[in-house]
Amino acid sequence: MxxxxxxxxxxxxxxxxxxxxxxxxxxxxxxxxxxxxxxxxxxxxxxxxxxxxxxxxxxxxxxxxxxxxxxxxxxxxxxxxxxNEGTHHDHIVCMQCGHVEEFYDSAIESRQKKIAADRGFTIHDHSLHIYGDCTKTKCPHRR
Amino acid sequence: MxxxxxxxxxxxxxxxxxxxxxxxxxxxxxxxxxxxxxxxxxxxxxxxxxxxxxxxxxxxxxxxxxxxxxxxxxxxxxxxxxxNEGTHHDHIVCMQCGHVEEFYDSAIESRQKKIAADRGFTIHDHSLHIYGDCTKTKCPHRR
DNA sequence: ATGCAAATGAGAATGATTATCGTTCGTGTC
DNA sequence: GACACGAACGATAATCATTCTCATTTGCAT
Missing domain, CATH: 1.10.10.10 (Winged helix-like DNA-binding domain superfamily/Winged helix DNA-binding domain)
Structure with missing residues (x-):
């Protein structure tokens, strides 16, 4: 322990x-x-x-x-x-094995801010999840 | 009817x-x-x-x-x-009143494709939700 | 019009999460 | 270090969204 x-x-x-x-x-x-x-x-x-x-x-x-x-x-x-390590990131999830990878893309982040601002929204939070298959390389992670 | x-x-x-x-x-x-x-x-x-x-x-x-x-x-x-009207779009949701607006941003879409490709993922689907307050302009929509 | 498989409706069952409640534990006080 | 009191705990019941079961009904081809 x-x-x-x-x-x-x-x-x-x-x-x-x-x-x-x-x-x-x-x-x-x-x-x-x-x-x-x-x-x-x-x-x-x-x-x-x-x-x-x-x-x-x-x-x-x-x-x-x-x-x-x-x-x-x-x-x-x-x-x-x-x-929570302070660093915001989004997730890409494999639908076959459940494996999760993290990513951060500043271009996406800034576009989101702009979109919210254009519509008069104050952003509290956001979630971006990409769902797919990671079959090609590393899908031995079983669900 | x-x-x-x-x-x-x-x-x-x-x-x-x-x-x-x-x-x-x-x-x-x-x-x-x-x-x-x-x-x-x-x-x-x-x-x-x-x-x-x-x-x-x-x-x-x-x-x-x-x-x-x-x-x-x-x-x-x-x-x-x-x-489903064929046109993909994402959503921005007001957490005060539940009002939903739709948006589409080609820059975000293409960044997502690149991120998935870089990691060897085949995209099945993705979801992007921005949560915030639309208080300033149009929040009489009650939940 | 007839028949049969597919679809329906009512309610039971499920899975995740939250509320309840009597018991136990953490912490400030002596 | 012992006490007291409220916060936190563990077990279990309750809730909420969703799915399953099954007897009955319906759409559609004959």
Whole structure:
């Protein structure tokens, strides 16, 4: 088990509880960068921790509101979270294997700003997801 | 009640049944361009038609597969459909009032193609949603 | 007009997420 | 370091959108 980091929680205005530390540790030191509530729940269970699924959902939502995590609504109905490292990026998702890659394109970003401005919108957020097949090169990632 | 158009269904390989004609009519001649299954169900109910919610879901999915409608997964968990008029476009959604505007930006489209190609992906689909406030100009549209 | 497969409607079932509630834990105070 | 109190937890029930099941009805070719 890696060392835990209560400072991150405190600075986010959250009490430093065991389930919260476990979840945060999973995102900071775990294998997967993108995880659903169910993923997190299973991983904690597998490592012998007795956490409730409801708590996982609560904690993920709190972390999102605190800015520690970012939530993505990919196709398939379930929310996926990743660590918020400040650097905004969008996602390209393989529909065969579920593999996710990240990208950032400043041209796209600035076009979006212009589009919103032209229409009198103040942007809160945006999501760009490209769905496709990565078959050619690296699709042994099974879903 | 407007005249119905069985040709559209036939040419899509679908039997021309009453519920299907009603749903298609709603999208072609109704007030709202973007509708969820629940919206469609309620509107048909309100106009005195006895359709089942399950049928609405089935028909919307069939229409999507037939290319008559396009499905969007905005934030909020429910799928929204609109008539497929061949012209691809993305959406900017007001988070205060739910108002939706459409846009198309060829620069963004071509950047997306390039990004996917660079990573060895074959694009199936993509979704770009900008979420913001349209407060300044036209936010009397209530949710 | 007749028949049969396809489509429908009502309601049960499912999957993800949220709410409820009695119990436990974290933290400031003595 | 023990106490107290409210916040957080875990189990489970409830909710919401969507899909499935199945008996009944309907579209359409004969």
């Amino acid at each position: 890696n060392e835990l980091e209560p400072e991150h929680l405190k600075s986010a205005g959250l009490k430093s509880t065991l389930p919260r530390l476990k979840v945060l540790d999973l995102f900071k030191n775990g294998q997967e960068r993108h995880m659903s509530a169910e993923n997190v729940y299973q991983l904690l269970r597998d490592s012998g921790d007795n956490v409730g699924l409801a708590t996982v959902y609560r904690v993920l939502t709190q972390f999102e509101q605190a800015g520690l995590l970012v939530r993505h609504n990919f196709e398939g109905g379930k929310s996926v979270f990743e660590l | 407007n005249e119905l158009e069985p040709e559209h269904l036939k040419s899509a390989g679908l039997k021309s049944t009453l519920p299907r004609l009603k749903v298609l009519d709603l999208f072609k001649n109704g007030q709202e361009r973007h509708m969820s299954a629940e919206n469609v169900y309620q509107l048909l109910r309100d106009s005195g038609d006895n359709v089942g919610l399950a049928t609405v879901y089935r028909v919307l999915t069939q229409f999507e597969q037939a290319g008559l409608l396009v499905r969007h997964n905005f934030e909020g968990g429910k799928s929204v459909f609109e008539l």
